Amino acid sequence: MSQAREHGSEHWPKRMFWSRGVGSGAAARKRAAHLAFGTPVLPLLVVGAIVLIDLAGGAGVIWLPLLAAGPALAATTSRPLGVLCVGFLAAVLSALLGTRDGVPGAELLAVLSALAAVTGASALASALRWRRERVLAAVRSVAEAAQHALLAPIPSSVGPFQVAVRYSAAAAEARIGGDLYALVPTPYGVRMIIGDVRGKGLPAVGTAALVLGVFREAAYDEPDLLTVVARIERSLARNLGYDDFVTAVVAGYPEPGRLEVVNCGHAPPLHVRASGSVVSFDPVNPAPPLGLRALTGETPTLQVLPLADGDQLLLYTDGVTEARDHGREFYALAEGLARHVSDEPASTLAALDAELQAHVGGRLHDDAALLLLRKPAPAEPATAVVAGGGSVTVPSPPGPPAEGVTCGRRAE
Template sequence: MIWKRPPPNGAALFAMPVAVMGVVALVDVVAGPGVGLLPLVSLGPAFASLVGGWRFTALIGSSALLLCVGLGLYDGLFEGRRGFTATVSVAGVTGAGVAAALMRSRREAELASVRSIAEVAQRVLLRPVPLTAGALQAAVSYTSAAAEARIGGDLYEVVASPYGTRVIVGDVQGKGLAAVETAAVVLAAFREAAHDEPDLTGLGERLERSVARELGEEKFVTAILVQIGSDHEAVFLNYGHPPPMLVRRDGGADFPDPSSYAPPLGLGVEGAGGPEPYRVGFVPGEQLLLYTDGVTEARDGDGRFYPLAERGHLLKDTDANGALQALREDVTRHAVGPPHDDAAMLLLRYQGHGQGKSTPAG
């Protein structure tokens, strides 16, 4: 790892090894050799190995050796063993620091490789939603609960099909790589079936069969499917998922519920009927927010859930991405500490009668 000029906020850390050696040298000159501070010069390369690469550590270590030899000659310590002992101490710490910096550099390179693979996986699994789909403008926000992760167990997709714009937002039971695998199965099935099935019920049945076949009985997925055509209606199928938030033109918010909730995908009883589709008016100027429970179950310091019903006014920005960002930042301010669950939000804004095909995000 080649040492580079540190950013302004890290300059103090990189200056620390030099400062430590300067303080030791100053005290040694002022107080004299009887204090016995010369071996503390080795703190310079020790600190350098914590903040810089092996080249930076070797540079500081070499400077420390020269300083140690210079002070030892000035103090007359090489007439006995003290000067040689201090020099060996500095050389040993420098060698250990260079080795530690090399190991850290290798780990950082491996981590960078893993992150790049995660970014590719994210682009394949959670592709950018279309900026526009017919008359709709779309925006999405995703926050993973896993530290340093880009993807998790929540899923979303927007497909411009021959039967209208079709959308899914879901939440996989569990976390980690197993949840990501489950999300991949659901999204692959949805992307294929969304173009083939003429009605939303058939699409839901295809997903149920795919989940049951691929995942077995121990995993399930809560999900909501939406179809929006040109008839100023949104059709929903709800598989045990939180209800959508419909923001009216006057800023009021509704949470349309189905007449009865169906079990999540993967928990359906064989031979039993699936969820009943239900229709809600959706006209130009209105917005539809689909989300996972990582949003509504975010708690503040007093244990109160995030009051999504009171936050419809945050979606007033003329740009859908800006509106969703304002809502995401408000959720972050409400929650205490790092997120405990993945949180996905997908905003659909009905702008008017659109023509043509969807425009993907760049």
């Protein structure tokens, strides 16, 4: 990568000069496109059509009131200045046509007064619409910033894993919802969480922020994964209502070949072996969701999954598995994953997301999150260049042996 940077720096002045010329042309095209977008084309076409009908039929006052449709339509697409221009044009054409057709002065004055009233009201409506759109744009930018703060972008590789994430909020305008995920490297290995908060809207976002904050802190502090889960549970018990809860899967990779999983009422992860087979990693002793332990007295159990080189793990929320098509059929995630699995997690999730969107007809009715990790197989032997133009083959270190599955340890 350093070579790419150095190679790019050699052509930096040339590229800068070229980008300036292109930038000026792009700016001009952008201004032209913006001007074309703001031009009230449809209202002008409507005004022109009415003028042609009047010229052809000579009907006088019958068609002139319809010129008010021009500024009324302009209010839906143009700014106030555009509305006023269309209204002024309609008024001028109305006066010319009325004079040509011999419309009495009183009737023509009534038509012009109606045009002025419609134009004024349309300009006011346009101003209010543009103000609301500016507020909405500001809210969207704040929501996007909140999403980046809450669901921090995950790099394509974390520790020994290749990683990809897909997230879709049911409230598309809000861009964030009640699903949560995080993946962080810690002194005790890579740790991750995916969860689903009961409910939607701002309360769900606040709960998700609380869970992620406690997880990120505890994941660095606690060597035991069950203790991390216990800290999240205690925090939720102090802050949630009696009917609120969070389903979650908390996992850690403390040593090669060993993946620890704690499932708290969440959908089981899918384990994709290097052979391509997909297996659901169901909890042996199901535990209640986070926030409900005091009501049930049940404690979560730590399970261990052997994760060999080339294996993958898919964590997801129920917005994926509960997505239905028009025939009320659920999306079969395991089958879809088996169809689209590849050595590139980003490509796998892109194919899954496209198939999921097609299954539901283009819009999900619940928040959906997908987190896919892949443990790459040992790299092929690399050839290093040595002094004198020769080369030497550097063998890769052998991968660790896979361990068996153990389970049954409960939280203290």
